[in-house]
Amino acid sequence: MTVMRLGRVELRVLDLEKSVEYYTNVIGLEETGRTQDRVYLKAWDEYDHHSLILKKADSAGLEHFAFKVRNETDLSYFEKKVEQFGLTTSRVSKNTRLAEGQAVRFILPTGHQVELYYEIGYLGTAVGTLNPHPWPMNAKGIAPHRLDHVLLTGDDLKSVTRFFMEVLGFNQSEKITTVGGEELLGSFLFATNKAHDLAFVKGPDAKLHHAAFFVDSIHDVFKAADLLTMNEVPIEVTPTRHGISRGETIYFFDPSGNRNEAFANGYITYPDFPTITWTEDKIGQGIFYHRRELLESFMKALT
Numbered sequence: 169m170t171v172m173r174l175g176r177v178e179l180r181v182l183d184l185e186k187s188v189e190y191y192t193n194v195i196g197l198e199e200t201g202r203t204q205d206r207v208y209l210k211a212w213d214e215y216d217h218h219s220l221i222l223k224k225a226d227s228a229g230l231e232h233f234a235f236k237v238r239n240e241t242d243l244s245y246f247e248k249k250v251e252q253f254g255l256t257t258s259r260v261s262k263n264t265r266l267a268e269g270q271a272v273r274f275i276l277p278t279g280h281q282v283e284l285y286y287e288i289g290y291l292g293t294a295v296g297t298l299n300p301h302p303w304p305m306n307a308k309g310i311a312p313h314r315l316d317h318v319l320l321t322g323d324d325l326k327s328v329t330r331f332f333m334e335v336l337g338f339n340q341s342e343k344i345t346t347v348g349g350e351e352l353l354g355s356f357l358f359a360t361n362k363a364h365d366l367a368f369v370k371g372p373d374a375k376l377h378h379a380a381f382f383v384d385s386i387h388d389v390f391k392a393a394d395l396l397t398m399n400e401v402p403i404e405v406t407p408t409r410h411g412i413s414r415g416e417t418i419y420f421f422d423p424s425g426n427r428n429e430a431f432a433n434g435y436i437t438y439p440d441f442p443t444i445t446w447t448e449d450k451i452g453q454g455i456f457y458h459r460r461e462l463l464e465s466f467m468k469a470l471t
């Protein structure tokens with residue numbers, strides 16, 4: 169048994185209005201609701217009420233992220249398994265946040281807050297489910313299809329990998345190790361048939377490296393770069409390819425300094441996908457396939 173998908177990410181932002189303006193006009197998400205300190209958004213190809221929550225805060229970063237499961241039976245099943253692994257769970261009650269049902273909440277060995285849920289409001293999409301057009305005519309900005317993955321940093325990558333594989337049914341598509349293989353430096357995990365739904369690299373606990381949104385092609389990644397320049401958004405890495413996942417990518421920053429990625433393609437996986445290994449000496453190529461070396465900011469800028 170496995171979770172269905174990464175359903176939502178809640179980011180802490182410094183200036184709510186500036187952030188909404190960026191996530192709606194530049195990224196091209198749709199605002200679907202707001203309360204005093206939170207704004208809820210979704211990508212055009214997502215059916216549920218929201219996949220991104222912006223929360224006003226004094227520091228940037230990841231407030232929580234959550235996986236959607238099928239129903240209450242699965243939620244209770246995973247709740248028990250999380251407890252058996254040794255993590256403490258609590259239930260978040262319905263409507264704690266807008267349009268959300270009950271959730272099971274716990275803290276990962278890397279210090280990140282995670283929730284599992286199955287109930288959330290349904291909005292559908294502008295193209296609908298009856299004889300739909302391929303994309304909405306009012307699409308704005310980068311206009312990703314959906315939230316794709318988050319990459320987090322933490323110290324105990326072995327335990328957090330074991331947790332996702334043993335408890336939530338994930339598989340590992342790729343890992344980064346020291347040359348001799350004795351230490352785990354990166355772990356890429358999937359619950360769907362994507363290259364990854366979640367990944368960790370070695371670093372300080374409880375930090376966000378980036379949140380990624382899915383676009384179709386390298387052309388969309390290139391167009392994202394144009395849009396970012398038109399909007400004077402800081403770009404960290406211009407369009408290139410990942411060795412890891414084979415995806416096409418661009419990295420940039422939201423107004424609070426949270427790193428975003430527009431990610432295209434990447435291979436697909438099945439439950440029998442063998443884990444690909446990148447050794448530390450080839451990590452430059454693994455992450456930036458053309459440049460073949462890491463950027464200092466890429467390892468240091470975390471929120």
Ligand SMILES: O=C/C=C/C=C(\O)C(=O)O
Pocket residue numbers: 319354369380410412413415429431455
């Ligand atoms: O150390 C960072 C590795 C990043 C890889 C990706 O962001 C990816 O494959 O989406």
Ligand SMILES: [Fe+2]
Pocket residue numbers: 317319378380429431
């Ligand atoms: Fe990524």
